[in-house]
Amino acid sequence: MTLALEIDQLHKSFGAIEALAGASLQVREGTVHALLGENGAGKTTLMRIAYGMQRPDAGSLRVFGAPAHFRSSADAIARGVGMVHQHFTLVPAMTVAENVALGMRGRYDAATAADRVRRLGERTGLVLDPSARVETLPVGAQQRLEIVKALARDARLLILDEPTAVLAPEEADELMRWVRRFRDEGRAVVLITHKLREALAVADDVTVLRRGRTVRSGAARTLDEPTLVAALLGEDAGAGVTAAANRAATRAAPPRRGAAEHTAPHDFGAETVIASLRTVSVADSRGGVALRDASLDVHAGEIVGIAAVEGSGQHELLRLLAGRLAPTSGHLTLPANIAFIPEDRHRDAMVLDMSLVENVALRGLGARRGRMPWSALRAATAKVIERFDVRGPGAGAAGRALSGGNQQKLVLGRELADRPAMVVAENPTRGLDIRATAAVLEQLRAAADAGSGVVLYSSDLDEVLGLADRMFVVHAGHLLAVVPPTRETVGRAMLGAE
CATH class of the missing domain: 3.40.50.300 (P-loop containing nucleotide triphosphate hydrolases)
Structure with missing residues (x-):
């Protein structure tokens, strides 16, 4: 040999x-x-x-x-x-x-x-x-x-x-x-x-x-x-x-109402719409169009899957839905309480030199008139750590003391702690190992089962197909519904083939 x-x-x-x-x-x-x-x-x-x-x-x-x-x-x-x-x-x-x-x-x-x-x-x-x-x-x-x-x-x-x-x-x-x-x-x-x-x-x-x-x-x-x-x-x-x-x-999730690759989409009623886009367009940083005439309804209790090749306009769509970006045209309706799990947790979700308690405070849990008692914050952080199995030196430790998977579980726990109406998850398992990935996907599934509308983008197509009730593809700034949403049909749409 x-x-x-x-x-x-x-x-x-x-x-x-x-x-x-x-x-x-x-x-x-x-x-x-x-x-x-x-x-x-x-x-x-x-x-x-x-x-x-x-x-x-x-x-x-x-x-x-x-x-x-x-x-x-x-x-x-x-x-x-x-x-x-x-x-x-x-x-x-x-x-x-x-x-x-x-x-x-x-x-x-x-x-x-x-x-x-x-x-x-x-x-x-x-x-x-x-x-x-x-x-x-x-x-x-x-x-x-x-x-x-x-x-x-x-x-x-x-x-x-x-x-x-x-x-x-x-x-x-x-x-x-x-x-x-x-x-x-x-x-x-x-x-x-x-x-x-x-x-x-x-x-x-x-x-x-x-x-x-x-x-x-x-x-x-x-x-x-x-x-x-x-x-x-x-x-x-x-x-x-x-x-x-x-x-x-x-990527074999426990069956959901309309598991995208296996059954027909669940018929969510109009009364369950919690977020709505109507012919929305967004400009990119160079003055071009990142998202063009996109329309989408997100319903309570469903997981909307988003697939796209990098640079297709999916990040602008997610930031629109998270309330982090304003449309240049069209109409956008969002709920008041939105959770956002960004792709880059270090840049957009955490301050690594701050303690876990301070990082949880960034969500404003329990704030009244802009003020948060430290005792209430410590209690809220303890609940997040326990519920989401965040492993590390303790609530007083700096964010950078946690592994990548535990940082992501802290962000997820902070965002889901007050039962948001909608959860926008942008590549939430990117760079995570199999154990942390399993924990994140289980929590997103549980949030939808509890009534939150979940919008999930993942660069792992099998992952999003395994969770989504409905599938959409962003290609060259256009938002496309894919029916039936199989690995083949979604993959072809991502490349503009259909």
């Missing part, structure tokens, strides 16, 4: 935090190897070491059979290792060819750079216009460009960090087809993902990390989703948590 990557007992600490505690991994040439783990399990740290971005405290690393002591990513690239990060590293104002040429040796020549992009496209099927500016490319094309950048440096081992997180279903399927072709050429791929179904569908081998250690590794054909969930969560998770995580992993 020829190994593209062999990692043995790696240790890495950041101050008092032990990120890796003896992690091991073997990636065979000519295979796709899925790397799974909860947030903080050490997946990205392990791969950053393999790519030369960080150095281990102890342990050994071999690449294509030879010992590796990388001092930088340039050393890793020279040994045939490439990495595509979850957050793209492209320069928006530059062309495709210019982005590919960045960091390469020699003087830049536009014709040579463009020819390199065209030849790579012919060889790999990752076709791009060399002269196109990156800022004009859809997200799927930007993902292809990141891969082309790695291949231009002759990568034989490619690390993909959550590569389908922002792609439409057809784009994700196209990427996975390319990954298989790359593997069939004898190359190796490490696929970091939270999507168990995706991992089992494309991977030859799977490794699970938990708390910095390798806890399971084997052939994908010998594993199933419940087995992987058990490995991810460990024996201490408990039956309830494991069951909820299994539902989140498979």
Whole structure:
């Protein structure tokens, strides 16, 4: 067996935090190897070491059979290792060819750079216009460009960090087809993902990390989703948590009135409308139109699912419904009490240096004439922590002391504490591990069952299809109802096919 990557007992600490505690991994040439783990399990740290971005405290690393002591990513690239990060590293104002040429040796020549992009496209099927500016490319094309950048440096081992997180279903399927072709050429791929179904569908081998250690590794054909969930969560998770995580992993929610992919939409009466848009348009930051003539009713007790490729106008729609953005034309009616769970909790939902009590106070729970007694705030925070299982040092700790999943549960608990009429959730599980994802989805479902109207946008289509009573797609600023809402029909609408 020829190994593209062999990692043995790696240790890495950041101050008092032990990120890796003896992690091991073997990636065979000519295979796709899925790397799974909860947030903080050490997946990205392990791969950053393999790519030369960080150095281990102890342990050994071999690449294509030879010992590796990388001092930088340039050393890793020279040994045939490439990495595509979850957050793209492209320069928006530059062309495709210019982005590919960045960091390469020699003087830049536009014709040579463009020819390199065209030849790579012919060889790999990752076709791009060399002269196109990156800022004009859809997200799927930007993902292809990141891969082309790695291949231009002759990568034989490619690390993909959550590569389908922002792609439409057809784009994700196209990427996975390319990954298989790359593997069939004898190359190796490490696929970091939270999507168990995706991992089992494309991977030859799977490794699970938990708390910095390798806890399971084997052939994908010998594993199933419940087995992987058990490995991810460990024996201490408990039956309830494991069951909820299994539902989140498979996106199999308990049946709701009109579960979008399974039954006809529930016939909500006109008297239950709590929010309404009528031919609403919104301008974007550049003076163009982000949302055009959108109409939508949100009813009490339903979950309205929103799907879209990044940059289609979905964020403007959600901010309209949350009362954070005013329309440039049309008519908008909203309830008085709206909960908003934004995509970027650090920027829009929390002040990380403030205590949990102070962060809960941002919602104004129990305020009278703009004043909130500290005793009432502490009590409200304690209820949020208990009801939503927020784990951390305590209510007096700073927000940054919580993990990402617990920060999100705090935001969710704060927003849902006073039973809002409507909940607007913008990618609420983005970046969360399977345990935190399960908790968030269960709470959104419970809010709808309690009578709140829920508007849910998620970049994970299976997630939103599993929860929604009705499905809408935002494409190029247009809001479209999708009937019947299947993975195929919604995916095609996201790309403007129907």
